Amino acid sequence: MSILTYIIACPFVGALLVLCVPRNYRFVIRTIALSAAFLSMVLAIRAFAAFSAGGGYQFTQQNNWVQDLGITYHVGADGLNIGLILMGAIVGFAATCMAREIKERDKEFYLLLLIMTGGILGAFASLDLFLFYFFHELALIPTFIMIGVWGRGENKNYAAFNITLYLTAGALIALIGLIALYLTSGARTFDIVAMTAYVKTHPISLANQNFIFPLLLFGFGILVSLWPFHTWAPLGYGAAPTSTAMLHAGVLKKFGLYGLIRIALPLLPDGAHSWLHVVAFLCLGNIIYCGLVAMRQRDLNLLIGNSSVAHMGFVFLGIASLSLVGVTGAVVVMIAHGLLAALTFALSGYLYQQTGTSDMGKMGGLMRPMPFIGAALVMAMMAGCGLPGFANFIGEAMVLFGSWNAFPLPTTLAVWGGLVIGAVYMLRAIRAIVHGPVVETQTQVKLTDAVSLWRKTPFALLIVTLLIFGIYPSLLTDKIKPAAESILAMANGGTVVPAKARISAGSAAAFEAKSAELKTH
């Protein structure tokens, strides 16, 4: 059995065990959940370490499932998903740590949380289209329930309704696209590897590509809060319990992006070429517009939610560039943002627990009473506005470099969004929450910093991982690069000529030739 199977199975086995424990054995339930998530994380780290860059699909395992339909249990990892699996497992563990805030019906919460974690990891590890979708749904449904039952705030029901509506619609559109893809490819298999190999020699017709690609783009796009289908995200995350927000914003949301890169780009290259310039402009809606919206938020959760939507824009821009640097950068952003989103929601959840509010106007000067949380918040916000040293900088910088040749104008605006707008709201949050004098309303509340090692673990784990990948990016890029290369070889191998470089070495060469010509005359 593949190590990936163990990674996926751990949370599910944990869920089964939790189910068998009576609900008043809370400590046992929590211990089981934490052990399952921890084991899964350790195995994921092991798999990541054992992964050899450029070795194609590794740790594969294939078992027949529904033979008639060509559905198999097929898991495997290449450079594209190995980092995502690692990130998912780390966030899964951190989210389980943060679930201690749940006091009521905690057995059910842990059960759903473990199912969600297992589903996410399964979705990223699947190499079978059906399995891929199945695992995603398995993770998505607990999300809705958790927001509906354990959510907070007066908007809870509306937010749960909203997020359910949007994500179900997105998943449905994507499903239609996937079914259409299955039917038109003619490969008669759900196996992604086999399907890709088949399409390589038998390209899907242009008309079909142009019809299926937008289905996948917008279906997956809604799942990733592509502008203007983003409003569910800040609202939903604002109402969600901490662990759910961490897992969804951090990991599950990346499913759509992963689907776009893994399935839509290589299988539908021509469709991609005719649609990606649209994406390059829509992503500005995320980066600029949602950044501007984030600037106006008074509620910390809404600010983080909007900023998380804004960061997704960089991934879309990287994908749209169809350049090796851009797509590699996009995957790095996916991993880095997963860790960061989990970190910021964990911090926000912790602050909510302590101060009883997420209104930034009612906080202030929290650095003095809570030095650890304050420092972690400053680091998280700085990572969010692209400070070098954190992995987010590497990913975003690579996306910007990669997209420059194809889309100079959107890139320019994205640089503005990343460096200036991002910094405005992130620094505003720091200024409002941890700097300045302690606000009066806070002096009556007893604020406790995360002092014990156990309390610090989820925060420290996420920060350290961000720092490791930020300081030593080749850990990720060397693994992602070969996988991105093979996907781009297919994506750029379509019949349509790729977007012409406007400001590139090519145009400089043309300029030189022109000036040489002028000189001779």
Next chain:
Amino acid sequence: MFDRPENLAWLILLLPLFSAVAIMLFTSKLSKLSARISIAAVVASFALSLVFFVLLGQTETIQVPAINWINVGTGPGALSVEIGLKVDHLSLLMMLIVTGVGSLIHIYSYGYMQGDRSFSRYFASLSLFTFSMLGIVLANNFFQMFVFWELVGISSYLLIGFWYEKPSAADAAKKAFLTNRLGDFGFLLGIIMIWGLVGSVQFDHIQQRLATNPGALGVYSTLAGLLIFCGAMGKSAQFPLHVWLPDAMEGPTPVSALIHAATMVAAGVYMLCRAFFVFQATPAAPVWFPWLQGVSALHVVAWIGGITALLAALMAVQQNDIKRILAYSTLSQLGYMVMSVGLSGPAHAMFHLTTHAFFKALLFLGAGSVIYAVHHEQDIWRMGGLREKLPITFWTFLLGTLALCGLPPFSGFYSKDAILGNARHQNTGLFIIGVFVAILTTFYMFRLIFVAFLGSSRSEASSHAHESPRIMTWPLIALAVPTVIGGIIGIEQFVGKNLGVAEESHVAFMDRFTEPFNHAPLAAIAGLGAVLFGGLLAYALYANAPRDPLPGMIGWFAKAMRNRFYFDEFYDWLIARTQGALSNFAQIIDQWIIGGLFIKGIHGTTEFAGRALRLAQSGSLQTYSFLFAAGAALLLFLFFKT
């Protein structure tokens, strides 16, 4: 390690980082130990830099093996970034300044910050800053430089906002970081643009490419130059991004000395010198930038520098806070340096940068000593008569002032003369501005001396002032030495080896004192005249003056100068009208159009359908979702079964 001495260069860079990490993780509760670790690290870096000074000798660069950092792709469109160390005369000079002046300021801080409850955090941030600054200095490519550029930004943010409980300090830190980010926007864009055109971020590659073909940047050369300059505009606080520097004085005074006077703000000038080859490309602009046609980036650089020098000097004339006077003076001197780069004189700029680092660090530390003595009073009109009470501080401060004003034989005279002499040949307008700024400089500095140090005490605190402890006075004396002799020890010739200044100085040592008068007599005489005139003017107005006579003489203009020509107010207004308005607009759209109509619409329809279906269904989310998944599976199954 010892068979490859060049690898020691890594230690120079990494020692301060180790210190910062060690303090943060292990010694944050042991404040004395933290300070000692931090001081030891920077002193060791300084000692190693001296070793390299000997090693470098006459060779142009020392090759240090680099680390491959990011490497994606091959051929055009590939991004390969290394972390490398470029040790040549230019970077070595800067390393010596950063670690040398830095060492003295670290030691001084040990006295000045005594008793602060975040002593360890202070030294950790200081070490982090030293590391980041050395990273900029040693960078061998644009990407690496940008990385450390941002790290310097965050160190500065942490240090300006060191007393974050004070709202003014927290605001100043935020303002500094954001203003710098505006500059970085251009800087990063410029780097990406150059990478797009040349295919590399490595300084050596770009330089070679441009040397063989000055047109390699095509029609984007002027634009690329200006974008790169944006970075310097932010970090070196050039007009119109100068507003953050005076506010940055909210940080502890030694920080102002190290970061906002001697080193970090000089990074912009250093970067322009390092990347000077970008500005040597043939000027050209794309057709969709009509106003850039025929303009060279250097021209803009020179004028921005000149304008900054003039504006800042005018603002300094009417400030009353001792640190703010020095801050505006720093702005003004940075303007000189940038102007000099713009006038194709990077070696002169580096020369002035060096002497300025000495005397401005000295002046700030002197100001710190005064502030310490008068119990954190910063208004010069509440000081007075400090000469007798703080003799060491006074005399070293006076030496610094004379050097800043540019009186021979102090260092500032020679470096300022190099800039003015160059301006005299290149651009008469800027030369006149330069001389006028020199008059203003002497005027406001002697205003400070007359009011704060001479005359009689104006407040209780200043009449009971005592000289600072020895740990604070001896860095002053140590800085006074290069302040005096810095002009004649051949700094310009040293750094000129990398900046294409061919002239080798064969002037005998004693003749170096008078060399400017032989070399460019007009500039030298104008500079000297400016000092005398400014000094006399200050004497006439401020010797024993009970209060400032200037507002009575020039009225509204004095008020405008004191209010920094209303730049901050204007920017607040502008930001509210543009970004603020856009942001409000986006928020409204989001809340009412997309979030409102759009969703409520779907909500309404669905609700209707829901009511209809409720007859058959329970309406619970779980059931819906389950049925949905089951339905999808069923459909698929039926479809393929046939």
